[in-house]
Amino acid sequence: MSKKLLVLLLAFFVLGGCSSRGPGVYRPYNYSVSDTSYSNSSYTSAKKKYSHPTMRPYVVRGVKYYPSIVSVGDMFRGNASWYGPDFHGKLTSNGERYNMWAMTAAHKTLPMNTIVKVTNRRNGKSIVVRINDRGPFVSTRIIDLSKAAASKVGMIGTGTAPVTLEVLGFEQKGKQTIPSKIELKKSPQKMSLAGKYALQIGSFSKIEGALKTQEKYDNTDGYKTIIKDVETQDGRMFKVWLTGFKGEIEARDYKSQGIFKNAFIVRED
Numbered sequence: 001m002s003k004k005l006l007v008l009l010l011a012f013f014v015l016g017g018c019s020s021r022g023p024g025v026y027r028p029y030n031y032s033v034s035d036t037s038y039s040n041s042s043y044t045s046a047k048k049k050y051s052h053p054t055m056r057p058y059v060v061r062g063v064k065y066y067p068s069i070v071s072v073g074d075m076f077r078g079n080a081s082w083y084g085p086d087f088h089g090k091l092t093s094n095g096e097r098y099n100m101w102a103m104t105a106a107h108k109t110l111p112m113n114t115i116v117k118v119t120n121r122r123n124g125k126s127i128v129v130r131i132n133d134r135g136p137f138v139s140t141r142i143i144d145l146s147k148a149a150a151s152k153v154g155m156i157g158t159g160t161a162p163v164t165l166e167v168l169g170f171e172q173k174g175k176q177t178i179p180s181k182i183e184l185k186k187s188p189q190k191m192s193l194a195g196k197y198a199l200q201i202g203s204f205s206k207i208e209g210a211l212k213t214q215e216k217y218d219n220t221d222g223y224k225t226i227i228k229d230v231e232t233q234d235g236r237m238f239k240v241w242l243t244g245f246k247g248e249i250e251a252r253d254y255k256s257q258g259i260f261k262n263a264f265i266v267r268e269d
Contacts, residue, residue: 060137068109069248070167072184078142080118080163082150083135092133096176099146103178106133106144113171115184118143120153121162127152128178130171196268197251198241201225201260210238217242221254241266 058065084100092098094112105116110131119126129149136144143165147156155161169184171177202213207227214225220242228239242260245251251265 074167076165080143082145084147101148104132105129106135115168117166119164125153198243202240204238213240
């Protein structure tokens with residue numbers, strides 16, 4: 001490869017912004033009969049309940065992403081990129097048309113309509129954007145800004161910049177605006193995935209195996225085991241669930257400890 005071609009390729013990846021972030025509209029996770037985890041997920045607040053398919057886990061390029069539980073004041077650090085003309089007018093993940101002149105952004109896991117303050121750590125410039133898309137699907141980047149937002153924080157030329165994100169609040173469902181400070185104070189202070197979660201630790205075609213597993217692991221670390229009798233495409237199955245988690249985060253954290261090999265999170269009915 002010539003030096004000239006190598007330089008051109010490097011310039012493409014640095015300045016390409018959204019061109020390397022993946023599809024503009026995410027592909028939802030394909031649920032099956034035997035995997036009921038997170039089905040019909042929603043996010044909720046103390047004042048109002050919202051439901052939208054963009055809060056379900058989804059897969060892009062073989063990687064599964066889980067929408068977050070976040071609260072006002074939560075802060076994140078990472079690299080920002082931006083996307084512009086190539087995506088202008090196309091559908092975003094929540095069904096809106098992308099407008100590169102609007103103060104919006106894409107994030108892999110924040111709930112749609114989350115209002116975020118973005119600060120460029122190189123120059124201290126800040127802007128406020130509303131999340132209405134998924135991306136950027138590059139592991140080293142945490143947010144994709146619209147062209148207008150990127151311009152205001154001075155990162156058009158560099159293509160990327162180190163930033164700090166701060167959750168300011170949540171816009172009402174259906175609105176496409178940046179709320180005022182007064183409106184933000186009145187908005188829900190937390191957006192989360194609603195529902196009860198369990199950890200599936202075994203699946204058996206015969207009840208005897210399920211009963212043994214239930215008895216062996218019941219009251220493990222204070223959690224209870226139950227057996228779910230389920231009809232699947234492969235016939236009748238007896239699934240053993242570990243229950244009693246206060247929410248998705250607790251279930252996910254417990255799963256990450258690796259106590260149960262091949263276990264996965266399911267949502268209780």
